[in-house]
Amino acid sequence: MTLLEVKGLRVEFSGREEPVRAVNGVDLEIERGEIVGLVGESGSGKTVTSLSILGLIRQPGRITAGSILLDGTDLRTLGPEQLRAIRGARVSYVPQSPRGALNPLLRIGKQMENILVSHGEGGRQATAELRRRTVEMIEAVGISDPQRALRAYPHELSGGMAQRAVIANAMILRPDLVIADEPTTGLDVTVQAQILDLFSERVREQGAGALLVTHDLGIVANYCTRIAVMYAGRIVETGPARAVFQRPRHPYTVGLLRSVPVLGQPLFSMPGQAPDLRALPSGCAFAARCANVLPECAAVPPPWREVAREAHRFLCHLEDGAPL
Amino acid sequence: MSVLLEVAGLTKRFPVRGGAVHAVSDVSFTIEEGESLGLVGESGSGKTTTGRCILRLVEPTAGTVRFRGRDITALGRRDLRAARADMQVVFQEPYESLNPRMTVHQIVEEHLLLHRPELSKADRAAQVAELLDKVSLRSEHGRRRPHELSGGQQQRVGIARAIATDPAFLVLDEPTSSLDVSVRAQILELLLGLQRDLGLSYLFISHDLSTIQYSCTRVAVMYLGRIVEVGPTREVFEEPRHPYTRALLSALLRPDVDQSVSRIQLEGEIPSAITLPPGCAFASRCPVAIGACVEAVPELRRVAGDAQRAACLRAEEIPALMATPGPG
Numbered sequence: 057m058t059l060l061e062v063k064g065l066r067v068e069f070s071g072r073e074e075p076v077r078a079v080n081g082v083d084l085e086i087e088r089g090e091i092v093g094l095v096g097e098s099g100s101g102k103t104v105t106s107l108s109i110l111g112l113i114r115q116p117g118r119i120t121a122g123s124i125l126l127d128g129t130d131l132r133t134l135g136p137e138q139l140r141a142i143r144g145a146r147v148s149y150v151p152q153s154p155r156g157a158l159n160p161l162l163r164i165g166k167q168m169e170n171i172l173v174s175h176g177e178g179g180r181q182a183t184a185e186l187r188r189r190t191v192e193m194i195e196a197v198g199i200s201d202p203q204r205a206l207r208a209y210p211h212e213l214s215g216g217m218a219q220r221a222v223i224a225n226a227m228i229l230r231p232d233l234v235i236a237d238e239p240t241t242g243l244d245v246t247v248q249a250q251i252l253d254l255f256s257e258r259v260r261e262q263g264a265g266a267l268l269v270t271h272d273l274g275i276v277a278n279y280c281t282r283i284a285v286m287y288a289g290r291i292v293e294t295g296p297a298r299a300v301f302q303r304p305r306h307p308y309t310v311g312l313l314r315s316v317p318v319l320g321q322p323l324f325s326m327p328g329q330a331p332d333l334r335a336l337p338s339g340c341a342f343a344a345r346c347a348n349v350l351p352e353c354a355a356v357p358p359p360w361r362e363v364a365r366e367a368h369r370f371l372c373h374l375e376d377g378a379p380l
Numbered sequence: 381m382s383v384l385l386e387v388a389g390l391t392k393r394f395p396v397r398g399g400a401v402h403a404v405s406d407v408s409f410t411i412e413e414g415e416s417l418g419l420v421g422e423s424g425s426g427k428t429t430t431g432r433c434i435l436r437l438v439e440p441t442a443g444t445v446r447f448r449g450r451d452i453t454a455l456g457r458r459d460l461r462a463a464r465a466d467m468q469v470v471f472q473e474p475y476e477s478l479n480p481r482m483t484v485h486q487i488v489e490e491h492l493l494l495h496r497p498e499l500s501k502a503d504r505a506a507q508v509a510e511l512l513d514k515v516s517l518r519s520e521h522g523r524r525r526p527h528e529l530s531g532g533q534q535q536r537v538g539i540a541r542a543i544a545t546d547p548a549f550l551v552l553d554e555p556t557s558s559l560d561v562s563v564r565a566q567i568l569e570l571l572l573g574l575q576r577d578l579g580l581s582y583l584f585i586s587h588d589l590s591t592i593q594y595s596c597t598r599v600a601v602m603y604l605g606r607i608v609e610v611g612p613t614r615e616v617f618e619e620p621r622h623p624y625t626r627a628l629l630s631a632l633l634r635p636d637v638d639q640s641v642s643r644i645q646l647e648g649e650i651p652s653a654i655t656l657p658p659g660c661a662f663a664s665r666c667p668v669a670i671g672a673c674v675e676a677v678p679e680l681r682r683v684a685g686d687a688q689r690a691a692c693l694r695a696e697e698i699p700a701l702m703a704t705p706g707p708g
Contacts (some may be wrong), residue, residue, distance in 0.1 A: 311562060325569045
């Protein structure tokens with residue numbers, strides 16, 4: 057059975073004016089053992105999509121449609137208690153800022169023990185057993201002096217060490233699905249590579265599935281098996297990372313890839329900016345910025361197109377996608 | 381070409397309890413008229429402090445900064461203010477660097493009021509309109525306030541303000557880092573276009589090697605307050621002579637599924653700038669360090685070609701010792 061299956065997800069944020077339609081019909085599947093890269097720019101809905109899976113959309117936000125199936129169980133039908141039992145144990149989260157994810161008043165070891173205890177693993181288990189598991193986990197995230205790290209308060213750790221501790225927290229209950237939202241954005245490039253190597257190794261080793269939310273196409277090309285590109289609340293292209301990077305089809309994906317400076321190639325500068333999510337056009341949301349726009353694009357919703365044999369799909373009026 | 385900016389022995393220490401943060405130590409480089417020098421490094425490497433010391437937004441502890449031969453560090457307040465008409469800065473966070481109470485027109489006009497008091501109101505308005513046009517903003521943007529603009533538009537305002545007094549030199553401090561990928565390319569193109577049209581020189585500070593590779597003819601790599609390698613971008617990126625430059629280049633993740641770079645895995649992170657290690661600051665993480673590395677700070681010396689210099693005792697052996705990262 058598919059580990060995660062999101063179908064027709066819609067999320068709105070209401071205010072005094074027209075509601076902001078942050079997610080407008082997202083379908084997403086994740087299997088065990090794969091890392092899916094969810095790519096998009098700010099406001100594309102990638103973070104809202106991941107928070108929806110975690111059941112963390114709060115007022116004024118609201119899921120208005122769709123289902124989120126974890127091993128066939130729709131998380132939207134569960135109550136707060138059931139969701140709390142699932143979060144951390146079956147679905148866990150690695151946020152962008154490790155500082156925000158760690159309690160500044162508790163030692164790292166205590167925080168890890170609390171996670172175990174709050175999911176019923178304390179109880180009769182001796183303290184020594186809890187200790188053993190935290191040491192094992194902190195070693196597994198590549199911290200060479202585990203005793204010292206477990207005794208440390210978050211502010212005593214460097215950014216890279218703190219993010220390792222957050223990953224340890226996210227993995228200690230051996231979740232089936234890990235959602236990481238820009239897990240290396242605040243880190244230096246040499247540390248970024250360490251953390252991503254470690255993250256993908258842990259995910260594979262534990263046989264979990266992962267959703268890696270990022271704006272960085274370099275990360276997706278190097279660490280993800282599949283990619284989903286979001287624009288204005290919709291996935292506009294998805295497929296195996298190899299197929300999409302070798303022959304991107306959606307004009308937005310093509311533009312995004314060409315916006316990364318590479319020596320000896322002209323830099324492509326995409327005109328304009330993302331549309332207002334309170335007033336989305338009836339047709340394709342990218343039409344106003346698209347270099348390959350057709351007369352029908354602005355008014356008629358684009359259809360899904362399949363690239364034969366590759367599980368590669370894109371949402372566009374152009375039959376073969378943007379020419380390269 | 382003639383030298384526009386000459387930085388020599390620039391040093392900045394911030395006093396803290398029990399010592400000092402050695403943010404910048406003995407940094408020297410030159411920038412020629414119309415040239416872009418890229419300054420790369422990770423957080424804490426001292427690249428931002430270097431840029432700020434040059435403009436004296438932060439007072440350097442030691443060293444000289446000569447702009448067209450005149451020592452900026454020796455100027456009094458009035459002369460410094462006048463000199464800043466010629467040397468300006470674009471900040472990383474456009475929103476935080478713009479006064480939220482002022483309109484775009486007022487923000488861009490402010491530098492003209494300060495540096496060109498002789499202009500009439502009508503002339504100033506005409507100049508502001510021209511500046512907005514140069515950064516591809518429409519005249520109605522002038523009436524808006526920063527929060528009404530997108531991140532890319534805010535950065536355009538920051539750039540219009542920086543070029544208002546017709547400067548020769550700009551410090552660009554991560555000008556595209558906080559922007560979305562597609563907007564980054566727009567702003568980078570704008571900066572490169574302005575450089576061509578106005579003959580500007582840039583100190584382009586960035587942690588993003590692709591951006592530097594694309595926009596700068598020369599590059600200096602900083603680690604823990606010192607320049608460890610400097611030279612023509614092409615040569616430094618193709619055959620780096622400092623182990624840190626190699627590691628940095630090999631950690632660069634390109635949007636390419638066939639990237640076949642053997643990554644140089646560095647242990648640990650950048651050490652504290654309060655208690656500097658003796659000798660080479662990179663030695664604690666360096667995969668090819670030898671005993672002599674911790675004895676004295678290695679000199680930044682010529683190692684290849686005319687202009688490529690590296691601060692490494694083993695610079696000559698580095699290409700043989702470490703796998704070639706190569707620029708993709």
